[in-house]
Amino acid sequence: MKRLLSATALLLCGTGLAHAEGVLQLYNWGNYTSPELLAKFEKETGIKVTVTDYDSNDTALAKIEAGGHGFDLVVPSANYVPIWVEKGLVTELDQSKLPHFGNIAPEWQNVDWDPGRKHSIPWQWGSVGMAVNTKVYGGDINTSAVFLDVPDELKGKINVVPEMNDVVNLAIWYVGGEACTEDTEVLKKARDALLAAKPDWLSMDYGATERLSNNDWAASVNWNGSTMRARLANPDVKYGYPKEGYTLFMDSVALLSDAKNVDEAYKFLDFIMMPENAAMISAFARYANGITGSDAFMPEDMKTAPEVMIPEEFKASGHFLPTCSPKAQEYLTAIWTELQK
Template identity: 35%
Template sequence: MNRKAILSAGIAAGLFAGLAQSASAEELFLYNWSNYFPPELLEKFESDTGISVTLDVYDSNETMLARLQAGAAGYDIVVPSDYMMEIMIKEGLAERIDAGEMENFSNVMEPHNDPRQDPGRAYSAPYLWGTTGFTYDSERVGELEESWKEFFEPREELSGQIAVLNDEVEAYNAAAYYAGVSKCTEEPAEAQQILDILQAQAPHVAMYQSDGTIDRMASGEMIMHMQWNGAAHRSKQERDSLVYVYPEEGISFWNDNFMVPAGAPNLENAKTFINWMMAPENIAVASNYTGYMNAVRGSSEFMDEALVEDPAVNMPEEYADRLRPTEDCSVDARELRNRVWTRLRS
């Protein structure tokens, strides 16, 4: 899923070519999204534990899954998103770690302590979480309603100044929320409603692009952009007039997690790392670096003030009922969604 605005263009390739598979009491091999973990935090972990970490990176959940399915060995920790957790567990690609019994798990807040994809956290532990809404420049367009209407039925002055993530799932889901239909609908008539919304918006869209969202909004190239909330925060650091919207019709809520691949050569070191990352002072460094919120109680004491004060990251409690979690749509629903997206982009 290409949704993280902090992904760098260069993806390390072949780092693990020829990797010796023998386990070592002083090693850990982390396979993570690109530019999604602070280098200084790895150094701190190595200093605190004496365990040396080697990092390899990927650009999507599907890239990571394909590598594991192909039999790649040597990884001790991967970082799948919520929907990918369930797939890994069903396919026997995850090691049971009983994170719920770890010392620092008591710091994990609801609902992250008991996700639908892994009840009780038998196979996973939380990393970071976020939302996918839209950002606009209030200095250039004034105050807008907290509604997807502003995005899909833009005011005249916004025409040609809107960018949409080039992401089938995120764009489709947002239009489904606005239409008031299930994002996992199997009904062609409801899918047509979603397509109608997307096609009506299309003439006003300058681009469908997932990379560079921060720069475009920070520089003023765009007035409105569909964004992940961490990217919205980083944009706002450069342009204070930007506003991130939690639409009243609903907003996608996602989370990324630590898991241990089946057969990991350094299982105990992986458990040490996961427990260490659930300490407030450690996970806070990751939030400060990425601009995304974490699920650990007490971490806000160690986070940058600008991050804590930005509602794009530290969501106001009154918006909690607007969150729409990831759903595992049926094959029919996914095929219908893909046909809508193909029609839109053709």
């Protein structure tokens, strides 16, 4: 998931790119792909990877459905993988072409959203919580009240990342509901909580890493890896796990059904399942990965980072989002549309 627009990413300017031997087109979340990893891959294989950024699952899905995109690999979140599979947009992987497939950690090999890992391999995983400058606000940060019942110290200083599924479900958990609920009473409470809180927000935007680092924002609904990067630049920034419920996510790499550079894609997929290479992905974006043995290559500061190592008391509050029913998704979209007005 996750995920800010990157100034360093290599951008595609056109569409409908043709097959070219020795190139690969990766469609990924912004600020989420290690330049060092790409340089190493090109050096070892001669394949040049071009990265195009997107800022949400819905953006990526719409782009691919429209056709003429020219991409080979995409990195959807867990609850979106079944949608991509059902629509026929990604193809079943030939695991015989992935010698390092066995490096996927046991807990990530047979996941609910992709049984047997037939269509995807792990990229990174993490959580969505509260990033707070504790110099500005010294109260409880392990609650969604930070953005839904905004403390006086944070009014007009808090950002909410514009991620519909994360934000609306945080509100649903806050009012006592379950993710992807169709209970209209619960949904009304969540909607009302969001609409009542919005006047106290400064913005709904991406860019939390930089803006928390330089004190433009005092708080934000944010991803854990982005928050860690902000803390390294600004030690006053801390990460809170909402006790009412918060999102866990895993983004995974899938091969598009209309990919042109298939051989190159398989080489890349196998490359990122090597422990030292998976660790490079994590070292850049500061999220955990799903590859056994990568811990030995991880930066020391990630092995104890509170943004990466979920405190025991908050583990039970973390939930992977299910793939919502069409009716539940319709409700979420309606709430989100109203919130955007």
